[in-house]
Amino acid sequence: MITTMRRRIFISMFICMFVTGLLFYFVLSSWLPRQNTALAEDRLKKSLNLAAQIVSLSPGGNWQGIVDRLAEASGYRVTIISAGGHVMADSTLKLDDFAFAEDHGQRSEIAEALRIGFGFSLRHSSSLTSHFIYAARAVPEHNIVLRLADPVKQVIYPPWPWLLLAGLMGVALILIASHLLANRYARPIQEISACLPNLEDSCLGYPWRALNCDPWIKQMAHSLETMGKNFQQRLEQLNQDAMRLKSLLQSLGKPVLTINRQGRITLCNQAASDLFGKDLIGKNQATVLRNADLLAAVDQAAGGRQAVIDEVRLADGQIWDAVCSPILDAGNQPEVVVVMHNLTQLKKMASMRRDFIANFSHELRTPLAVIKSAQETLSGLMGGNKDSIRFLESIARQVERLQRLLEDLLALAHLESPEWHCTAHRPISARQLMDETRLAMEEKAEPANVKLQVEPMNDDLSFMGEYNTIERALINLLDNAIKYSPPGEQVVMRSYAADNRLIIEVEDNGPGVAPEHQARIFERFYRADKSRSAPEGSTGLGLAIVRHAALLHGGEAGHKNQNESGSIFFIALPLL
C-alpha cells in the first residue's frame, strides 16, 4: 500500500512539475529572450548615443584608437564606417581585414543611419559569423557612422544547465516528499485496514490514539473504534437473544423447526428431533416431514401465506395440528417456521366426552320417557286437586326441558362425531329451505303472535350440504327470533350472495344482543342476560348447534345488531 501510494504521489507530483517546467520553458524561450533583447537594445542605444557624442567631440583621424577605447569602456563591438560604406575602424577586426570587409553601406542599420540618422537591426554577422544586435548613428561632424554591436547569445539564452540541475533537484525533492507523505498517510491507513477484518476483537485493543498520523485519520480511526465497540455490543446482544430464543425453543415442549427456501431444515428444537428424528439440520423437508398435507402447508407458507392444518396424522399414529408461517423479514430468502402441537390426547378426550354425552343422553331418554308417562297418568288420576295439578305441571315442564336438552346434546354429539361426515350431502335450494322451515315454525310463531316472512328474492341460490343439519340450524335461529320477539312483531328470513357465499339471514325486532355478549353467544350454555329467566324452551345450546353446522359446511355463523333494536343472525355458506 505504501509503495503504491508513494508511486502515486511521485507520479502526480512529477506530472505537476513537468507541466510547470514546460510552462517555464515556454516563458523563458519566448517572453524572456524578447524581454532581454528589448533591454539590450535599450542599453545599446544609450551607449551608442554616449559614444556618438564622444566621437563627434574628438578631433578624428586615429579612428582605430578611439574605437578600441570605446570598446574597452563599453564592452560592445564598435565600428566606424565612412559615409561610402567603407569600414574605417573596428574593435574586433584586424586592420588587414578591413580591405576584405564587405561594403557596409548596404547593411540595414548603416543604410538607415545614413538616411535618417539612426538605424537598428538584429542579424547574423557575416564577418564574425554570429548573431548580433546592431545600433548605428550618423556622426555628421566627421561624415561617418558609428555602430555598436552586442552578441545575441550573451543576452538571450537562459541558463539551461542550471535549470536542468534545478529540475533534477526537484525530482529528488518529489521522491523524498512522496516517501514522507506515503508514510504519513498510507501507513496508518494500512494499519487500520489490516485491523478491520477482525473488527469485533483486535480493533478494540488497538492503540488508535497513539497513531502518528494526521488528525483526520485519527478521527477516522476513532470512529472505527467506536463503530467496533457498538458492533461488539450488538453482537453480544444478538448472541444473548439467540441464546434466549434457543432456550425458549427447547423449553417450549412443542416441535418447532424452520425450513429455508431450498427446503432444508435450518433450525429445530429437541421436541422436533424427538418427533422427526435426530440430526435434522440441513436435511430435506420431504425426508423429514413425510406428510403430504404438512408439505403442502409449508409450500403455502413459503409463498407468503400462513397455513394452518387442524389435524395431521403422522407416521407414529399421533394426531398433530401444525401452523406454518412465513418469516417475512428474512429478506430475499424467506424461511418457513413450523410449530406443531400434539392433539392426540385432546382428541382422545374429546371423543370420550362426546361418547359420554351421547351415551348419557341416550340412557336418560328412557327414564325421562317413563317419568313423563307416569306424570301424564298421575294427572289423569289426581282429578281437580289444584296443588297436585300445579306440581304435576311443573314436573311436566322440567321433563320437557330435560328432553329438549338431551335432544340438543345428542344433536351436538352427532355433529361432532366422525359419522356425521358420512351423511349424504346434496345441492340444497335456499328458497326451498327457507319456505320449509317457515312452514315448520308457523306452529310456534302463531301462539307467540309473531309473523314469519320470507323476503322475495330474484335468484334461487343453492349450496351443497346435509339438509337436516342446516334445516335444524335455521330452525334454531327462527326459534330464538320468535322467542325473543315481542308479540305482534315479525321475523324476516332472506338470502343473498356476497363474496361467493350464500348468506341466509334471520332478522327480528327483539331486544338485540349487547356488544359485550356478541362474541360469546355462540358458546355452549352461554346466555347474554343471566339475570333474565330463560325463555320457555331455552337450552343454551341452540346457537352452538348453528355455528357447528355452519363450520361443518365450510362456512360460518354470526350476528349483527340492528341500528336501534333487534338482531340479525346469519349463516354464510359456500355457494354452489
Ligand code: ADP
Ligand atoms: P337459548 O337456548 O338460551 O336461546 P342459544 O344458544 O340459542 O340459547 O342462545 C344463546 C343466547 O343468545 C341466548 O341466551 C340469548 O341471550 C341470546 N340470543 C339468541 N338469539 C337471540 C335473539 N334473536 N335476540 C336476542 N338475543 C338472542
